[in-house]
Amino acid sequence: MQLSSYSGDLASIDYLSLLVIDVAGQLHSVSLPRSYVSEKVLKNGIGFDASNFGFAQVHASDMVAIPDLAGAFVQERDGYRILHAFCDVFATSGEAFAQYPRAVARAAAERLRATGVGDEARMLVELEFYVFDEVRYSTTVDHSYYFVESAEGIGEQSDAPRFGLSKGYHRLAPEDKYGLLRDRAVEAMIAAGIPVKYHHHEVGASQLEIELDFIPLERAADAVVLAKWILKSCAEELGLCVTFMPKPMYKIAGSGMHVHQFIVKDGKSIFPGEGLYGLSPAGLAYTAGILEHALSGSLLAWSNPSTNSYRRLVPGYEAPVSATFAQGSRAAAVRIPGYLKKGEARIEFRTGDATANTHYFLAAMLLAGLDGIERGLDPVAKGYGAAKESARNTFPTGLYHVLAGLRKDRAYLEPAFPPDLVASWIAMKEKEAEYVYNAPVPQEYELYF
Numbered sequence: 001m002q003l004s005s006y007s008g009d010l011a012s013i014d015y016l017s018l019l020v021i022d023v024a025g026q027l028h029s030v031s032l033p034r035s036y037v038s039e040k041v042l043k044n045g046i047g048f049d050a051s052n053f054g055f056a057q058v059h060a061s062d063m064v065a066i067p068d069l070a071g072a073f074v075q076e077r078d079g080y081r082i083l084h085a086f087c088d089v090f091a092t093s094g095e096a097f098a099q100y101p102r103a104v105a106r107a108a109a110e111r112l113r114a115t116g117v118g119d120e121a122r123m124l125v126e127l128e129f130y131v132f133d134e135v136r137y138s139t140t141v142d143h144s145y146y147f148v149e150s151a152e153g154i155g156e157q158s159d160a161p162r163f164g165l166s167k168g169y170h171r172l173a174p175e176d177k178y179g180l181l182r183d184r185a186v187e188a189m190i191a192a193g194i195p196v197k198y199h200h201h202e203v204g205a206s207q208l209e210i211e212l213d214f215i216p217l218e219r220a221a222d223a224v225v226l227a228k229w230i231l232k233s234c235a236e237e238l239g240l241c242v243t244f245m246p247k248p249m250y251k252i253a254g255s256g257m258h259v260h261q262f263i264v265k266d267g268k269s270i271f272p273g274e275g276l277y278g279l280s281p282a283g284l285a286y287t288a289g290i291l292e293h294a295l296s297g298s299l300l301a302w303s304n305p306s307t308n309s310y311r312r313l314v315p316g317y318e319a320p321v322s323a324t325f326a327q328g329s330r331a332a333a334v335r336i337p338g339y340l341k342k343g344e345a346r347i348e349f350r351t352g353d354a355t356a357n358t359h360y361f362l363a364a365m366l367l368a369g370l371d372g373i374e375r376g377l378d379p380v381a382k383g384y385g386a387a388k389e390s391a392r393n394t395f396p397t398g399l400y401h402v403l404a405g406l407r408k409d410r411a412y413l414e415p416a417f418p419p420d421l422v423a424s425w426i427a428m429k430e431k432e433a434e435y436v437y438n439a440p441v442p443q444e445y446e447l448y449f
Contacts, residue, residue, distance in 0.1 A: 001184065001234050002076040003191040006069065006083060010037060013074065013083040018046065018065050020087050021101045023054035023421075023428070025357030027229050030065075031082070042067060045087065055099045056424035063097055064090045071222060073192040086222055099421040101359030105218045107416035108363035114415075117282070117373055118263035118270055121366050123220040126211045127227060127354060128202055128255035130248050131178050133157075135241045144439065148249065150206040151177040162205065165252050171201040178208055178240070185227075185234040186210060192230065194223045203318075204253040214260070217366060221359040224257075228354065244354035246304075247311035254312030254319055257354040259365065260337075262346040271345050276380065277327040277336040278345040287325050287334050287347055288379035289372020290365060293412060294333060294351060295323040297396040297405020302364040303352035305429055307436040310398050312353060320351050323384050323393040333395075334384075351395070360425075363416050371412040399433040 010016075016032045030048065032041065045066030065087035072085040089100040096103050112118055130148075134155070137146035149155025152175075153162025163175050173179050182199040189196050195213035202209045210231070212223055228244060235242040247254045262269040263286070273280025279287070293299040304313065312319050320333035325347070328338030335348045352361055379385055383393060396402045403426050410422055 001188045001230065001237060003188045003230075004074045004076075005191065005193060006072040006074055010034070010083075012081060014080045015082045016067070017075075017082050017084045018067055018087050019084055020048070020053065020065050020089065021225060021357075021359065023099070023101075023357065023424070025101065025225065025359065027225055028053065029084075042069070045090070047092075050089070050097065054424075054428065055097075056418075056420035062092050064092060066090060071193055071219070098418045099424075101221070101357055102218070104416050104421070105221045105359040105363045108366045109217050111415040112263065112366060112370060115370060115374065117370060118265040120264045121217040122214045122262055122264060123217055123362060124197070124212060124214045124260040125220055125224050125358075126209060126256070126258040126260075127224065127231075127244075128207065128209045128257065129231065129242050129244050129354070130204065130206050130255060131181060131208060131235060132206060132241045132243070133239070135243075139439070144442065152205040154205055154249075165205050166203055168201050168205050168207060169203045176201045178206070181231075181235055181238055181240060182208060182210060184237075185231045188230045188234060189223075189227055192226060194227055194230075202253065202255075204249075207253060207255065217362050221362050224354070224358040246306070246309050246313075246353040246355060248308075253317055255353065256312070256319065256350060257352045257356065257358075257361075258348055258350045259352060259362065260346055260348045261365075263369075269344075269346065271347065272343045273345070276385065277325075278340070278342060279336065279347075280345075281376075282373050283345060283347065284379055285372045285375070285377050286369035287372065288377035288382055288384060289369045289375070289412075290347075290349060291323040291325065291333060291379060291384045291393075292372065292377065292382065293364075293368040293409060294395060295393055296409040297402035298409035298413075299364055299368050300351065300395060300402040301406040301425070301429070302361045303349075303356055304402065305357070305399070305425075306353075306355035307399050307433055309353050309355060313351070313395060313397075321395055322391070323395065325379055325384055360417075364413060367412050367416060398437075399429060400437075403429055403433070 016037045017029045020028045045064045049061055050063040051061040067085035067087050069085050075082045089097040132148045132150050134149040153160055186196050186199050197211045197213045199210040232242050262271045271283035275284050313321050318330045324332045325334035326332040327336045333351045
């Protein structure tokens with residue numbers, strides 16, 4: 001996949017690809033030939049039907065997508081040079097469309113500045129995913145199945161030389177069969193302006209990770225959307241399939257989307273301090289806000305918004321299942337890295353996964369943390385720091401449950417999430433839950449037929 005930064009020379013490109021994000025966080029594009037691209041188009045954008053992107057029904061579904069060339073990049077494909085640019089979306093009246101993912105992320109960042117707590121939220125996102133050589137699945141009235149296969153000993157190749165289903169952490173070639181995919185994807189990400197810290201093989205056979213670097217919340221959300229597209233594109237070039245499903249296989253490590261974060265004010269993080277685990281009162285209160293709204297289910301409705309999310313959030317797989325925080329513990333929902341030097345404290349929210357709309361997820365998480373700071377919450381006093389309290393603080397166990405939590409606990413979201421968006425998100429996710437939970441699965445045939 002050949003990507004490069006944009007030099008600013010429109011004459012050198014053949015097409016302008018306008019990238020628009022739908023309500024689920026998926027990327028869409030409409031391409032304009034160079035002959036149609038003008039300063040007027042760059043300034044005023046083009047119209048489209050927002051109702052086709054899953055947003056709450058509005059009386060005027062005609063919207064305008066205006067390219068943001070600040071983060072644009074060029075793809076060379078089949079002899080053509082394509083300029084890709086994320087878009088901001090506006091109503092025909094000229095007002096920003098408040099439900100649009102980039103608008104929500106921007107509103108959350110503006111809320112941070114308005115409180116005076118900080119100037120910027122910086123986030124580092126870890127992308128975990130599985131890669132397979134072949135994937136098949138089908139569901140009808142008379143049958144339901146999935147089949148996956150990989151060169152690392154899964155599927156019909158399970159009798160090939162292998163290292164085991166859960167012994168893949170930091171494996172290298174020749175046991176690691178997918179290093180080339182990661183190398184190509186990371187090269188493309190960097191060329192597109194996404195900072196990458198490192199990549200490696202994860203615990204599961206065929207499970208990989210690419211860790212991005214710290215950037216502001218709005219850029220981090222864009223970067224994840226773009227990184228997922230780059231990964232899938234590079235995989236297809238190699239005849240592979242990538243999935244960000246949290247739990248694509250039974251009894252194997254799940255894939256999360258961990259987010260390291262801190263808030264900057266006057267050029268310095270406000271999280272380091274003399275409190276527990278080296279956190280300041282603000283860092284502790286921010287942590288408490290995240291855990292409180294995760295425990296209600298409200299935050300999980302954005303960070304873990306799929307039925308498959310709750311196949312991963314089960315005991316025994318390093319997936320956090322309760323509202324706890326600890327230093328160096330990968331079983332805690334919020335981990336404070338133990339390898340940091342004094343004065344470098346930050347937190348890592350480990351519960352979320354990549355079925356999320358990343359813009360909504362990061363925005364909701366920031367607002368939850370800010371709510372904790374504004375209310376002066378103490379995570380220790382609330383029992384989030386005690387291992388013995390973890391059973392009492394167990395997260396809701398399914399999509400229906402977290403959506404019920406979102407219905408009750410939504411006031412902290414109001415600075416960035418329009419009520420119509422929250423209502424449509426609940427309705428959309430309830431349909432998904434109904435589709436999955438109403439269907440029998442093969443395990444039920446084993447138990448009950």
